[in-house]
Amino acid sequence: MQELNTKKRGKGMGQENNELLLTHIGPIKEMIQTCIQCGTCTASCPNTKFMDMTPRHMWRLLLTDHADVIFSSKSFIMCSSCYYCTLRCPRGLELTAAMSLLKQAALKLKLKRFRRSSLFYEAFLDSVKKHGRVKEMEFMTHYFMSMKNPLLPLGYAALGTRLLAKGKIRPDFSFGGKGKLTALFEKTAQLEG
Numbered sequence: 228m229q230e231l232n233t234k235k236r237g238k239g240m241g242q243e244n245n246e247l248l249l250t251h252i253g254p255i256k257e258m259i260q261t262c263i264q265c266g267t268c269t270a271s272c273p274n275t276k277f278m279d280m281t282p283r284h285m286w287r288l289l290l291t292d293h294a295d296v297i298f299s300s301k302s303f304i305m306c307s308s309c310y311y312c313t314l315r316c317p318r319g320l321e322l323t324a325a326m327s328l329l330k331q332a333a334l335k336l337k338l339k340r341f342r343r344s345s346l347f348y349e350a351f352l353d354s355v356k357k358h359g360r361v362k363e364m365e366f367m368t369h370y371f372m373s374m375k376n377p378l379l380p381l382g383y384a385a386l387g388t389r390l391l392a393k394g395k396i397r398p399d400f401s402f403g404g405k406g407k408l409t410a411l412f413e414k415t416a417q418l419e420g
Protein backbone atom coordinates (compact mmCIF):
# COMPACT_ATOMS: atom_id res chain seq x y z
CA MET A 228 0.00 0.00 0.00
CA GLN A 229 1.22 3.51 -0.73
CA GLU A 230 2.25 6.01 1.95
CA LEU A 231 -0.39 8.38 3.25
CA ASN A 232 -0.11 12.01 2.27
CA THR A 233 0.93 13.49 5.60
CA LYS A 234 0.53 17.09 4.45
CA LYS A 235 -3.19 16.70 4.95
CA ARG A 236 -2.93 14.51 8.03
CA GLY A 237 -6.05 14.47 10.17
CA LYS A 238 -6.02 16.22 13.52
CA GLY A 239 -4.46 14.19 16.32
CA MET A 240 -3.22 11.46 13.93
CA GLY A 241 0.25 10.48 15.19
CA GLN A 242 2.77 8.20 13.50
CA GLU A 243 1.59 5.12 15.41
CA ASN A 244 -2.02 5.77 14.49
CA ASN A 245 -1.00 6.42 10.90
CA GLU A 246 0.42 2.89 10.68
CA LEU A 247 -2.72 1.45 12.26
CA LEU A 248 -4.78 3.49 9.84
CA LEU A 249 -2.95 1.96 6.88
CA THR A 250 -3.76 -1.52 8.20
CA HIS A 251 -7.46 -0.77 8.56
CA ILE A 252 -7.91 1.24 5.41
CA GLY A 253 -6.51 -1.30 2.92
CA PRO A 254 -9.61 -3.56 2.77
CA ILE A 255 -11.91 -0.52 2.48
CA LYS A 256 -9.91 0.86 -0.41
CA GLU A 257 -10.16 -2.50 -2.14
CA MET A 258 -13.95 -2.39 -1.80
CA ILE A 259 -14.29 0.88 -3.68
CA GLN A 260 -11.50 0.33 -6.20
CA THR A 261 -13.86 0.53 -9.23
CA CYS A 262 -15.63 3.75 -8.20
CA ILE A 263 -16.17 5.98 -11.23
CA GLN A 264 -16.94 9.12 -9.19
CA CYS A 265 -20.42 9.47 -10.67
CA GLY A 266 -21.82 10.94 -7.43
CA THR A 267 -24.92 8.73 -7.31
CA CYS A 268 -24.08 7.74 -3.74
CA THR A 269 -24.00 11.39 -2.66
CA ALA A 270 -27.24 12.20 -4.51
CA SER A 271 -28.94 9.19 -2.88
CA CYS A 272 -27.77 9.78 0.68
CA PRO A 273 -30.42 11.28 3.00
CA ASN A 274 -27.76 12.37 5.49
CA THR A 275 -25.44 14.52 3.37
CA LYS A 276 -26.90 17.65 4.98
CA PHE A 277 -25.29 16.50 8.23
CA MET A 278 -21.96 15.64 6.59
CA ASP A 279 -19.03 17.99 6.03
CA MET A 280 -17.71 15.73 3.25
CA THR A 281 -19.85 13.89 0.72
CA PRO A 282 -19.65 10.09 0.28
CA ARG A 283 -18.28 10.53 -3.26
CA HIS A 284 -15.55 12.83 -1.90
CA MET A 285 -14.68 10.26 0.76
CA TRP A 286 -14.21 7.53 -1.82
CA ARG A 287 -12.05 9.86 -3.91
CA LEU A 288 -9.81 10.56 -0.90
CA LEU A 289 -9.50 6.84 -0.22
CA LEU A 290 -8.55 6.09 -3.80
CA THR A 291 -5.88 8.81 -3.81
CA ASP A 292 -4.37 7.65 -0.49
CA HIS A 293 -5.70 10.54 1.56
CA ALA A 294 -7.67 8.34 3.94
CA ASP A 295 -6.31 10.27 6.91
CA VAL A 296 -8.28 13.34 5.78
CA ILE A 297 -11.49 11.33 6.09
CA PHE A 298 -10.73 10.97 9.79
CA SER A 299 -10.58 14.74 10.21
CA SER A 300 -14.24 14.70 9.17
CA LYS A 301 -17.17 13.04 10.92
CA SER A 302 -19.13 12.30 7.75
CA PHE A 303 -18.95 8.52 7.99
CA ILE A 304 -20.26 8.68 11.57
CA MET A 305 -23.40 10.34 10.18
CA CYS A 306 -24.15 7.32 7.96
CA SER A 307 -27.33 5.66 9.22
CA SER A 308 -26.83 2.46 7.19
CA CYS A 309 -29.94 3.01 5.09
CA TYR A 310 -28.33 1.19 2.09
CA TYR A 311 -29.60 3.68 -0.54
CA CYS A 312 -26.08 4.29 -1.84
CA THR A 313 -25.34 0.58 -1.97
CA LEU A 314 -28.54 -0.13 -3.89
CA ARG A 315 -27.96 2.67 -6.40
CA CYS A 316 -24.21 2.56 -7.02
CA PRO A 317 -23.84 1.69 -10.75
CA ARG A 318 -20.70 -0.32 -9.91
CA GLY A 319 -22.51 -2.39 -7.28
CA LEU A 320 -20.07 -1.38 -4.56
CA GLU A 321 -20.68 -2.32 -0.92
CA LEU A 322 -20.71 1.27 0.26
CA THR A 323 -22.69 0.81 3.47
CA ALA A 324 -20.28 -1.91 4.54
CA ALA A 325 -17.39 0.42 3.71
CA MET A 326 -18.95 3.11 5.93
CA SER A 327 -19.24 0.56 8.75
CA LEU A 328 -15.58 -0.38 8.37
CA LEU A 329 -14.63 3.30 8.63
CA LYS A 330 -16.60 3.51 11.89
CA GLN A 331 -14.85 0.38 13.17
CA ALA A 332 -11.46 1.83 12.20
CA ALA A 333 -12.22 5.04 14.12
CA LEU A 334 -13.08 2.92 17.19
CA LYS A 335 -9.93 0.82 16.92
CA LEU A 336 -7.74 3.89 16.40
CA LYS A 337 -9.22 5.39 19.61
CA LEU A 338 -9.22 8.86 18.06
CA LYS A 339 -10.24 11.47 20.62
CA ARG A 340 -12.61 13.28 18.28
CA PHE A 341 -14.73 10.13 17.90
CA ARG A 342 -14.83 9.36 21.64
CA ARG A 343 -18.39 10.60 22.06
CA SER A 344 -19.71 8.56 19.12
CA SER A 345 -17.76 5.50 20.28
CA LEU A 346 -19.21 5.65 23.79
CA PHE A 347 -22.70 6.19 22.38
CA TYR A 348 -22.42 3.07 20.16
CA GLU A 349 -20.94 1.05 23.03
CA ALA A 350 -23.82 1.95 25.36
CA PHE A 351 -26.35 1.18 22.59
CA LEU A 352 -24.82 -2.22 21.79
CA ASP A 353 -24.44 -3.10 25.46
CA SER A 354 -28.20 -2.67 25.89
CA VAL A 355 -28.94 -4.75 22.78
CA LYS A 356 -26.53 -7.44 23.96
CA LYS A 357 -28.29 -7.70 27.32
CA HIS A 358 -31.92 -7.47 26.28
CA GLY A 359 -32.12 -8.24 22.57
CA ARG A 360 -33.42 -4.67 22.13
CA VAL A 361 -32.56 -1.18 23.35
CA LYS A 362 -33.83 -0.20 26.78
CA GLU A 363 -33.72 3.55 26.36
CA MET A 364 -33.36 4.59 30.00
CA GLU A 365 -30.57 2.15 30.70
CA PHE A 366 -28.84 2.94 27.42
CA MET A 367 -28.80 6.70 27.98
CA THR A 368 -27.82 6.37 31.66
CA HIS A 369 -24.89 4.16 30.63
CA TYR A 370 -23.91 6.71 27.98
CA PHE A 371 -24.12 9.71 30.35
CA MET A 372 -22.01 7.90 32.97
CA SER A 373 -19.35 6.93 30.45
CA MET A 374 -19.11 10.55 29.25
CA LYS A 375 -18.45 11.71 32.85
CA ASN A 376 -20.16 15.04 32.19
CA PRO A 377 -22.90 15.85 34.73
CA LEU A 378 -24.33 18.57 32.49
CA LEU A 379 -24.77 16.35 29.44
CA PRO A 380 -28.23 14.96 30.40
CA LEU A 381 -29.57 18.53 30.41
CA GLY A 382 -29.05 18.73 26.67
CA TYR A 383 -31.35 15.74 26.19
CA ALA A 384 -34.00 16.74 28.74
CA ALA A 385 -36.38 18.43 26.28
CA LEU A 386 -36.18 15.56 23.78
CA GLY A 387 -36.62 12.96 26.53
CA THR A 388 -39.67 14.75 27.88
CA ARG A 389 -41.27 14.92 24.43
CA LEU A 390 -40.62 11.24 23.76
CA LEU A 391 -42.04 10.27 27.16
CA ALA A 392 -45.13 12.41 26.60
CA LYS A 393 -45.76 10.71 23.24
CA GLY A 394 -45.22 7.24 24.72
CA LYS A 395 -42.23 6.61 22.45
CA ILE A 396 -40.08 5.61 25.44
CA ARG A 397 -41.06 4.08 28.78
CA PRO A 398 -39.73 5.16 32.20
CA ASP A 399 -38.22 1.72 32.84
CA PHE A 400 -35.33 1.85 35.31
CA SER A 401 -34.99 -1.91 35.83
CA PHE A 402 -31.35 -2.10 34.82
CA GLY A 403 -29.32 -5.25 34.32
CA GLY A 404 -30.05 -8.20 32.09
CA LYS A 405 -29.24 -11.74 31.20
CA GLY A 406 -27.02 -11.12 28.19
CA LYS A 407 -29.44 -12.74 25.75
CA LEU A 408 -27.29 -11.95 22.72
CA THR A 409 -23.85 -12.25 24.34
CA ALA A 410 -23.03 -15.49 22.52
CA LEU A 411 -24.00 -13.93 19.19
CA PHE A 412 -21.81 -10.86 19.85
CA GLU A 413 -18.88 -13.04 20.90
CA LYS A 414 -19.17 -15.15 17.77
CA THR A 415 -19.29 -12.04 15.58
CA ALA A 416 -16.20 -10.59 17.31
CA GLN A 417 -14.43 -13.92 16.78
CA LEU A 418 -15.30 -13.94 13.06
CA GLU A 419 -14.19 -10.33 12.64
CA GLY A 420 -10.87 -11.07 14.36
Ligand code: SF4
Pocket residue numbers: 259261262263264265266267268269283286315316317318319320322
Ligand atom coordinates in the same frame (compact mmCIF):
# COMPACT_ATOMS: atom_id res chain seq x y z
S1 SF4 B 1 -22.26 5.70 -6.71
FE1 SF4 B 1 -20.61 4.17 -6.77
S2 SF4 B 1 -19.44 4.64 -8.60
FE2 SF4 B 1 -20.74 6.43 -8.18
S3 SF4 B 1 -19.41 7.81 -6.92
FE3 SF4 B 1 -20.57 6.55 -5.52
S4 SF4 B 1 -19.22 4.79 -5.08
FE4 SF4 B 1 -18.47 5.75 -6.94
Ligand code: SF4
Pocket residue numbers: 268271272273274282305306307308309310311312313322323326
Ligand atom coordinates in the same frame (compact mmCIF):
# COMPACT_ATOMS: atom_id res chain seq x y z
S1 SF4 C 1 -25.92 3.93 3.76
FE1 SF4 C 1 -25.04 5.72 4.78
S2 SF4 C 1 -23.82 6.77 3.22
FE2 SF4 C 1 -25.19 5.32 2.16
S3 SF4 C 1 -26.99 6.54 1.59
FE3 SF4 C 1 -27.43 5.59 3.60
S4 SF4 C 1 -26.78 7.09 5.14
FE4 SF4 C 1 -25.87 7.71 3.17
